[in-house]
Amino acid sequence: MEKGTLNSTTSKRFLPYYWEELKKLLRPAGPLVVCAVYSFVLIFPRYHRKLFRLNLFERQFRLPEKMAVDGLWFLLLPVVIILILRLISIAWPKIKETFPQHRFRDFGFRLGRGVGWRDVAIFFAIMLGFVLFAVFQKDFARTYPLFELARESLNVFLIWEAVHLLHMFGWEFLNRGFLLFGLEPKLGRWAILASAIPFALLHIGKPELEAYGSFIAAIALGWLALRSRSFLPCVFLHWAVAFTMDLLAIIRSGGFA
Template sequence: MEKNTYTDLKLLDFLSMRRFFNLKTEEIDYKVITVMVSVALCLAINRFIGNGSFYLYIFRKIYPQAPITWETEFWASIYWSCGCCFSYFIIPSFITIFIFKESIIQYGLKIKGIGKHLWIYFVLYLIVLVGVLIAAFQQSFLNTYPFIQPPPGKWIYFLIFEIFYCMQFCFLEFFFRGYTLFQLEKKFGIYAIFIMVIPYCMIHFQKPFLEALASILAGIILGMIALRTRSIIYGILIHCSVAISMDFAALIREGYLLILFSRH
């Protein structure tokens, strides 16, 4: 019994970060460790459990003979948005409130005083809009957007999808430019922006190549704005307006917008 106890203590001593890296106890920032590990955990949950592909996988298991229709894809998109809420907002908020004993408001959710910086949003939106209009002539863009395309007359489903689509961006901005960035800023300063950009770019790997590359620059710019203004609201506005513009640009380019909103 004593031998097992001694072995257990030796193992714990070896696994101890302080002992393993020969650090002083005060040099270990467990808050930073918690943030980084939780970011990896949230990304894994979102990628493998919280996305639309997982919904479709479960759907095929339950209804193996049922076809995948636009309605199935619609509900998969709703599930995806809810998955983003859980992994990008609920988990980080739980950690912030109950483990760090802090308010989530201080991580970019302040609204007071955002009006004086709205010009930044309009300038960035106009710049990105030009890129959207150019991308609308690429077949890869049309193959990707919009994520769902209901049949003619079913426009209400499209509008509901857009609402949940924008909600997903709210959760995403809180996760990357709020929770991740503001927490790591305390330890790494402005370098936290570039740490945050790495996973942010990686979630765009399934998107068109140029969009994945653009996410690097976008992540840096949105990170700079968030730290400068202490708010993620501008990132939310930019993301939502650009996403809606991309979907409508694709519908217009395909000549389907008027057909979708027609009465049938």
């Protein structure tokens, strides 16, 4: 009888103990999953972009087509992951202990606080000085616009910038939405620095000044995203700076062909 009681007691203690141990193992899984998905989203289209080809442009528009496809990919896969987390959280509420973010708004899908948009104007004014300096550097003048045919006419330029905006939306969601807000619960404000590192590394190959500046820009964009609780101000700021850079580079080279 005592033996049976002992086994019963041990059984009751055994399951809760290992359940608690399992939860301890799963607690850091949230940021690890975010980083794994982030890496996959960046790597996969480099080798399999043809799977996502959109025949929206003629042959000479291949770069905008590539940018559009990449932007959609950067956006869609994390969205699918968030949807899966959302469904799991409904069926199994305890998953929230591992993945506190399980709603789109948790990853910055919201308009943001008004102060964020005010900060966009301030940051843009600051960045404008750097842009004016950069367009007089030879490596920037040779690099921008990334799409060479954008120099040919205003119409092509506007098409390019519209596609660039789509790309920026997906790019900023991936970096300042999915990655930054995905790391924030465990890292707090240090998530800004953590997300800035891969962002800067992805600028290797760009003009040297831009490569170094991308790390500082990533910290500023991360701060803006957390302050406004939205990645949308970052989309507009990043695109506005790129648009201005392209336009000034064309003007400096003599205008549209």
